[in-house]
Structures are given as structure tokens and as C-alpha cells.
Amino acid sequence: MKVAIVGVGLIGGSAALVLRQKGLASHIIGVEASPAHAAKAIELGIVDEVLPLPEAIAQSEVVILAVPVDSAIDVLLPVLDLVTTQVVMDMGSTKAQIIDAVAAHPNRGRFVAAHPMWGTEFSGPEAATVYAYAGKAAIICNASDSDADALATAEQLLKNIGMYLVYMDAHDHDVHTAYISHISHITSFALANTVLEKEKEEQAIFELASAGFESTVRLAKSNPDMWVPIFRQNRDNVLDVLNEHIAQLRKFKACLEKENWDYLRELIGNANNIKRILK
Amino acid sequence: MKVAIVGVGLIGGSAALVLRQKGLASHIIGVEASPAHAAKAIELGIVDEVLPLPEAIAQSEVVILAVPVDSAIDVLLPVLDLVTTQVVMDMGSTKAQIIDAVAAHPNRGRFVAAHPMWGTEFSGPEAATVYAYAGKAAIICNASDSDADALATAEQLLKNIGMYLVYMDAHDHDVHTAYISHISHITSFALANTVLEKEKEEQAIFELASAGFESTVRLAKSNPDMWVPIFRQNRDNVLDVLNEHIAQLRKFKACLEKENWDYLRELIGNANNIKRILK
Known part of the structure; x- marks a missing residue:
């Protein structure tokens, strides 16, 4: 599976490390606004390459958004404009605003709103760790708004990195x-x-x-x-x-x-x- | 060295386990108000025997008080009435009141006011652990009010269980x-x-x-x-x-x-x- 990760800091970088370690991703493309973080993510072997967002989406099957929750909304809309069959998942700690923001988008179904409940007090690609996610809850919000195949792909990915799934309304x-x-x-x-x-x-x-x-x-x-x-x-x-x-x-x-x-x-x-x- | 430990819960019980493991105490006598805790401390091998306070003091070289800080004052006064050459150390988290309470006692010099900064959220003898104290600070308050030999004994004991010493005025x-x-x-x-x-x-x-x-x-x-x-x-x-x-x-x-x-x-x-x- 080819995966694009938008934001290769603590959260996205750790996802990349875990997906690679478990053999779940054959190729990982980073999308990263900070040149320093991009260089560090390549140096540390977190991602195989760093590309601009459109190229990264075009070459991936799964797109994971791991940027601060305000940026996630700004990024998700153009991402949904570009996707065809890709699955898009976010990892943000808030869910109501991002879900409301894309409610009317024609590609809404490709998006799975997720909150894998893992993190540390550190940040940046140097903080990424393979000891992430396993044994923790991954919350999926408003699952019925996602296409069945997109939801199944996201669920399998989260289960494969060792998380247990909890389903919830975004406002709850x-x-x-x-x-x-x-x-x-x-x-x-x-x-x-x-x-x-x-x-x-x-x-x-x-x-x-x-x-x-x-x-x-x-x-x-x-x-x-x-x-x-x-x-x-x-x-x-x-x-x-x-x-x-x-x-x-x-x-x-x-x-x-x-x-x-x-x-x-x-x-x-x-x-x-x-x-x-x-x- | 024969040691009496007054209160064989988390703090006193852990002290007993560490002193024994490190070969620092040849015989450990518990003094314990709760019959259930006393029985448990013997069952778990935390203490060799449980005795009333006067007998425990008479048979010990070091007396360690590990009871709640209000009881510690109530216990310390009768303990100081009974000691001759023994060293008495407390382990309480507050220091000004206990030091003020014994300021005028003729045996004040036998007392070393200590606060080994270790604890967990658990309590009772079942919570006692040999993984206690090492690498943490032990604060000794108003050290100059203790006899030189008593202070030296307490310092050596705290260092031998792996703590580093910090000296401080009780109010500070x-x-x-x-x-x-x-x-x-x-x-x-x-x-x-x-x-x-x-x-x-x-x-x-x-x-x-x-x-x-x-x-x-x-x-x-x-x-x-x-x-x-x-x-x-x-x-x-x-x-x-x-x-x-x-x-x-x-x-x-x-x-x-x-x-x-x-x-x-x-x-x-x-x-x-x-x-x-x-x-």
C-alpha cells in the first residue's frame, strides 16, 4: 500500500514508522510545509520521499492528515478536491468542525474522521517513535458518512497498528x-x-x-x-x-x-x- | 543493625524491604496500630516481628517513623522519652510542626527530621516495594539540631538506600x-x-x-x-x-x-x- 502522510511530526512521523515496521506500507510519501522537518523526516528514514500535495495524492492509496487541527480543515478541502479512489483519514483531536467543514463536499465519502488517542508531550519528526498507537483507542466519528470501502480500509489500518476501535458522534x-x-x-x-x-x-x-x-x-x-x-x-x-x-x-x-x-x-x-x- | 519501623504501610514497608534487600538491617521490628496491617507485614516478610512500641525501641538501634504526619508528632514525643542511644528518623512530608513539637525535648538530638521524596498513589503493606527510594532526594531538615552521631547514621542509611541528600530549613x-x-x-x-x-x-x-x-x-x-x-x-x-x-x-x-x-x-x-x- 502506498501512503501519503501530510505532516511528518510526532503524530504523522510515528504513523509512518509503525506502518513501515508492520509491513503495512510499501512506500511512504511525506508532505511537509517545514523544509527542516521534511529534511529530518527523510534523514531519519520516516518517509521515502517528500512531494507536493497533488503529486503525493496522485501516487497514494491512503492519505493521512497529521497536521494541527486548524490546518487540517484547510488541507482537507483541497485534498478532497483531488481524490478519486483514495481513502483520506485525519488524526486530529477535535472532530466536529472538520466534519462540518466537509459535510457538503462531493467526495465526503472518501474521508474517514479518526482520532487515534496517542501522543506525547514532544513534537517534530525527532519525536516520532515506533512505540506509538498500539493498545490505545482509535475513535472513528460519524462513520456512516464515509464510503463503505474507505471506512473498511481505515478500520483495517487502525486495527493493524494495534488500536481498538470506538465509534462516536463527532459532537460527543x-x-x-x-x-x-x-x-x-x-x-x-x-x-x-x-x-x-x-x-x-x-x-x-x-x-x-x-x-x-x-x-x-x-x-x-x-x-x-x-x-x-x-x-x-x-x-x-x-x-x-x-x-x-x-x-x-x-x-x-x-x-x-x-x-x-x-x-x-x-x-x-x-x-x-x-x-x-x-x- | 536492628531497626524498628513504626507504621508498616507503603512508606515504612518499602523502607523495610529495601533495608533488608541491601543487607542493611539484620532484624526488622514492626510497630503497627492496625492488626490487619501487622499480620500482612509479617505474612509478606516485610518485618520479622511486630512488637509494642517500648519493646521495639528497647531492641533497636534505629527507629523509623512512617505514620501519617499528625500521628508522627503524637508518636515521636513518647519515642524520645524512651530512647537512650537510638537514632530516631521520621519520613514525613511536612517538617515545621514536628520539629517545633520536639524543640524543647531533652532527647531532641537523637531525632533526625527527614523527608525521603518517594511515594506512590497506593497504600498499605501490600503496596510496599523494593523499587523504592533509589535515585530520589532525601531532605534532612534542621540538621544542626541533631546529635552528630545520629545525623551521621541517618545520612548513611539514606545514602545506602540510593538517595541523594539535600539539607534545608524546615520552614523552607x-x-x-x-x-x-x-x-x-x-x-x-x-x-x-x-x-x-x-x-x-x-x-x-x-x-x-x-x-x-x-x-x-x-x-x-x-x-x-x-x-x-x-x-x-x-x-x-x-x-x-x-x-x-x-x-x-x-x-x-x-x-x-x-x-x-x-x-x-x-x-x-x-x-x-x-x-x-x-x-
């Missing part, structure tokens, strides 16, 4: 990911800013940072080029969850201010219920 | 740990409560939880028996950091509300500076 997807992914990034960014603002002794952070701190602040290293567009597209849902999160933090604040240790114990006991869901 | 310790450990737990508890409150579809949490969500919410599984006393003792510092954290979250909220994407990018870019300090 954006609500769920606001809870389960996007808010974690905001809390982590805000926690990093809190500590950087208050703790002027960087040596103390370095020496004392516990595993607990490192795990809660890890996501704060994530790239704004990826995350600003996600927050922008999922603004309403993220605001809703963020308001609830601030309200929950205010409960902890009230416990401390009023020295209400019984209620603090209750809040922590309730938080412990996350054990029921996540082992 | 409590400020730094509020930033670097305690606030992470509050954000994680609050994040769990946010998601549990808003996301009624537990199946969605289970299916979709990404590695990012799991790492930010991991600490929310932590035991209130350990954490309520920590927040209680370090109330003022934690409140100070929590207020700043809520203020930082409000900046993200304002960006979303006003659709100020440039400022959002700036906030995330600033958070990325945590990379400078934590690799």
Missing part, C-alpha cells in the same frame, strides 16, 4: 475529549505556570521534583502549535469543563480556609473513585 | 514541598472530581482515557489518611500555592472566553519553560 467526541484529554493539558500548563511563578528557586524544583510532580506537569511541555488550535476548536466544551474544574478547586480552597478537614477527607475520598474506572 | 522545606508535591495532589484530586462530576458515562472514561489523562489523574488515587494531615499541617503554604494555581487557571479561562489565542499561546509557551528544569 468533542465533549468526551474535553473531559478526558484537553482539561488535563490545561491543568498541567497552569500547574507549570504556578510553580514557575511562585518558585523562584529553580534549583529546588530540579532537586526536589517528585515523581508525582513530574507526572502532573509532564503535559506542560506540549507544543502550543498543536494545542492552541485544539482549544480554539473545542472552546465551548473545554470552557465548560474548566469552569467545573475551578469550582472543584475552590472546594479544596474552602476546606483549607475553613479548616474543614472532614469535608476535605470527603473530597479526597470521592476523587479516589477514579480507581474504579482506571486501574 | 514546607514551602518548597507545597509547590512541588502538595499542589500536584490537589490538582489531581480536583481533576478526578471534575471528570467524575461531569462525565457520567464511565464507559467513555474507561475506553478513552489517554496516557495524558492517566498521568495527571494518577495521584487522585492517593490515600486521604496520609494526605489530609499533610494539607492540615502545611495549610498556609498550600493555600498560597492553590490561590496562585486558581489565578493561573483563570488566565486560561479568560483566553477561552475572550478568544484571545495570542495570549493563550503565550501562556502555553511560558508553561513550556518547565522543560528547562525537568527533562
Whole structure:
């Protein structure tokens, strides 16, 4: 199978490495706006060649979009203008806007809206890793809007890289990911800013940072080029969850201010219920 | 060396396992208020025997306190009443109150106030692990208030289990740990409560939880028996950091509300500076 990957950073580069390692792609063509990333992707053997978008599409059976979610919409429309029998799949973290943007396109059926739920706090082709995707959920949104053969190809590809499939309406997807992914990034960014603002002794952070701190602040290293567009597209849902999160933090604040240790114990006991869901 | 460990849960149990594995303790005596934990600690080979506190002290050279920080003060005073040449070390996450509580005790010099910065979100003797402590910081507070021989024994023990030593004033310790450990737990508890409150579809949490969500919410599984006393003792510092954290979250909220994407990018870019300090 010949595959074009638009955007050979962390997400697209990792997809290329996994597809090649598993023998799923015979030839991988990169499409990349950054000359530095393009050169690096070739140097690292992530892609076989880098071509302009029209040539890449013409020579491929599957086109994977792995660019920030705002660019994905800008790229998907011209891609759909050019496709004939190709399957086009995106990998973005938001789904409602991209699906709405192409709803009326005559080639809508060639597009499969996917969100493989894998990522790290790093970015760029150097961050691409073959240890990606396996064992994680791949969400496919509004599957019935895709042509049956396009959907089957995308499903098989995602299963072949070790993912399990979850089907969801695009708007539900954006609500769920606001809870389960996007808010974690905001809390982590805000926690990093809190500590950087208050703790002027960087040596103390370095020496004392516990595993607990490192795990809660890890996501704060994530790239704004990826995350600003996600927050922008999922603004309403993220605001809703963020308001609830601030309200929950205010409960902890009230416990401390009023020295209400019984209620603090209750809040922590309730938080412990996350054990029921996540082992 | 004969060692008594008061509290054979995650922290004390792990200390026992590591001391034994490294051949540092010839005999380990547990002191444990919970009969179930005592039986489990013997069953798992964590301690050789469980004795009442006075007998345990009389038969030991080193006494390690590994109980919640409020109990540690209640236990340390009678322990210091009983010691002669023994070295007493605590492992608590707060330091100012325990040090103030024993400041005037005639045997103050036998006590070394330590905070080995290791832990997990689990608790009880079943959670004890030999993969503990190594490579982490052990903070010793107000070292000059300890007798030279007691300090040397505690330092050697902590180094022998693979920790590096950091020396600090107790009040500075409590400020730094509020930033670097305690606030992470509050954000994680609050994040769990946010998601549990808003996301009624537990199946969605289970299916979709990404590695990012799991790492930010991991600490929310932590035991209130350990954490309520920590927040209680370090109330003022934690409140100070929590207020700043809520203020930082409000900046993200304002960006979303006003659709100020440039400022959002700036906030995330600033958070990325945590990379400078934590690799």
C-alpha cells in the first residue's frame, strides 16, 4: 500500500514508522510545509520521499492528515478536491468542525474522521517513535458518512497498528475529549505556570521534583502549535469543563480556609473513585 | 543493625524491604496500630516481628517513623522519652510542626527530621516495594539540631538506600514541598472530581482515557489518611500555592472566553519553560 502522510511530526512521523515496521506500507510519501522537518523526516528514514500535495495524492492509496487541527480543515478541502479512489483519514483531536467543514463536499465519502488517542508531550519528526498507537483507542466519528470501502480500509489500518476501535458522534467526541484529554493539558500548563511563578528557586524544583510532580506537569511541555488550535476548536466544551474544574478547586480552597478537614477527607475520598474506572 | 519501623504501610514497608534487600538491617521490628496491617507485614516478610512500641525501641538501634504526619508528632514525643542511644528518623512530608513539637525535648538530638521524596498513589503493606527510594532526594531538615552521631547514621542509611541528600530549613522545606508535591495532589484530586462530576458515562472514561489523562489523574488515587494531615499541617503554604494555581487557571479561562489565542499561546509557551528544569 502506498501512503501519503501530510505532516511528518510526532503524530504523522510515528504513523509512518509503525506502518513501515508492520509491513503495512510499501512506500511512504511525506508532505511537509517545514523544509527542516521534511529534511529530518527523510534523514531519519520516516518517509521515502517528500512531494507536493497533488503529486503525493496522485501516487497514494491512503492519505493521512497529521497536521494541527486548524490546518487540517484547510488541507482537507483541497485534498478532497483531488481524490478519486483514495481513502483520506485525519488524526486530529477535535472532530466536529472538520466534519462540518466537509459535510457538503462531493467526495465526503472518501474521508474517514479518526482520532487515534496517542501522543506525547514532544513534537517534530525527532519525536516520532515506533512505540506509538498500539493498545490505545482509535475513535472513528460519524462513520456512516464515509464510503463503505474507505471506512473498511481505515478500520483495517487502525486495527493493524494495534488500536481498538470506538465509534462516536463527532459532537460527543468533542465533549468526551474535553473531559478526558484537553482539561488535563490545561491543568498541567497552569500547574507549570504556578510553580514557575511562585518558585523562584529553580534549583529546588530540579532537586526536589517528585515523581508525582513530574507526572502532573509532564503535559506542560506540549507544543502550543498543536494545542492552541485544539482549544480554539473545542472552546465551548473545554470552557465548560474548566469552569467545573475551578469550582472543584475552590472546594479544596474552602476546606483549607475553613479548616474543614472532614469535608476535605470527603473530597479526597470521592476523587479516589477514579480507581474504579482506571486501574 | 536492628531497626524498628513504626507504621508498616507503603512508606515504612518499602523502607523495610529495601533495608533488608541491601543487607542493611539484620532484624526488622514492626510497630503497627492496625492488626490487619501487622499480620500482612509479617505474612509478606516485610518485618520479622511486630512488637509494642517500648519493646521495639528497647531492641533497636534505629527507629523509623512512617505514620501519617499528625500521628508522627503524637508518636515521636513518647519515642524520645524512651530512647537512650537510638537514632530516631521520621519520613514525613511536612517538617515545621514536628520539629517545633520536639524543640524543647531533652532527647531532641537523637531525632533526625527527614523527608525521603518517594511515594506512590497506593497504600498499605501490600503496596510496599523494593523499587523504592533509589535515585530520589532525601531532605534532612534542621540538621544542626541533631546529635552528630545520629545525623551521621541517618545520612548513611539514606545514602545506602540510593538517595541523594539535600539539607534545608524546615520552614523552607514546607514551602518548597507545597509547590512541588502538595499542589500536584490537589490538582489531581480536583481533576478526578471534575471528570467524575461531569462525565457520567464511565464507559467513555474507561475506553478513552489517554496516557495524558492517566498521568495527571494518577495521584487522585492517593490515600486521604496520609494526605489530609499533610494539607492540615502545611495549610498556609498550600493555600498560597492553590490561590496562585486558581489565578493561573483563570488566565486560561479568560483566553477561552475572550478568544484571545495570542495570549493563550503565550501562556502555553511560558508553561513550556518547565522543560528547562525537568527533562
